[in-house]
Amino acid sequence: MRYKKKASRMMAVSTLLATTVLAGEAQAGLLKEVQERDTLRCGVSSDKAGFSYLTDDGEWAGLDVDLCRAVAAAVLGDAAKVEYVVTTAKNRFTALASGEVDVLSRSTTWTASRDANLGADFTTPWFFDGQGFMTHAEYGIDSVEGLDGAVFCLSPGTTSEQNLEDYFGRRGLTYEAVVIEKSTELYGAFQQGRCDAITNDVTGLAARRTLFSDPEAFTLLPEVISKEPLGAYVPQGDAQWRDIVTWTAFALMNAEELGVTSQNAEELREDGKRPQVARLLGSDGKIGERFGLSNDWAYRAIVQVGNYAEVFERNVGAETPLKFERGHNRLWTDGGLLYPAPIR
């Protein structure tokens, strides 16, 4: 009896090993390609202050850019090994499905139709947003109802376009659309008065407004009309790659939850006192290897990019021109929506 039990357990182990090996063989996907190329190609937006923009030193920076950097640190050991590919809202999914980019990290909302149709798989929300409205301050409008009959500047291929149609349609409000693909031209047209209003993710509106020559001349209205869970998409059907991008985002959130920062990660990794921290930083367990990475994958991302709080504060927090509050983007332990699955 005892012998039998042992034999069946041995069989279970060998089946498990075979499955693991098979999974390993099936893994000749994007991870291998990115490692061989030694560069991550990340699809981003341009001119979005705090999220994805070129600094005066010609470096890419922002909250969306930091996700690309974290993945490069986890996969290639170096946050700088990223080639940034500027995409528009309209061409972003083609860039992903055609293999032009390995990851799309550009204020893209997770929706059912995108997950189902566009050759893309969503990873996990990186920033919870909602759709808002901006108009010319001189109109003296204080709510969306005041925009009945307005001309809107719209970005094609966005959820903003669809939500506007729903929201206005349901209320019997009307609008005219001026559709412009490139964001700089879109916001330029709005500033020049070609449209009465513009609608997009609230953060997008606020971010672009900081770049206006006269930000005070434009008002953000109070209504937020939709849920916009933004995060990275990867090409469809590469489970290993999707896991890597998803868990890199979770790693930075877990780091915040556990009090691990870019500054103390090295020390905490060596002291090994807390099992959760040791697993996250790779001083215990082989989680990195299971993803096809080295066990210090998360450690490298945290040291080079910071935990989620560091990323948030550096790019869009109180000390930046955007001065965003954490709001929905607080950890669940602080009443927010960030609930990173456990690394164990």
Ligand SMILES: N[C@@H](CCC(=O)N[C@@H](CS)C(=O)NCC(=O)O)C(=O)O
């Ligand atoms: N989250 C929305 C909207 C994202 C979006 O594309 N926003 C605008 C403004 S921030 C944009 O980038 N438009 C111009 C461009 O594609 O360059 C979506 O996924 O559709």
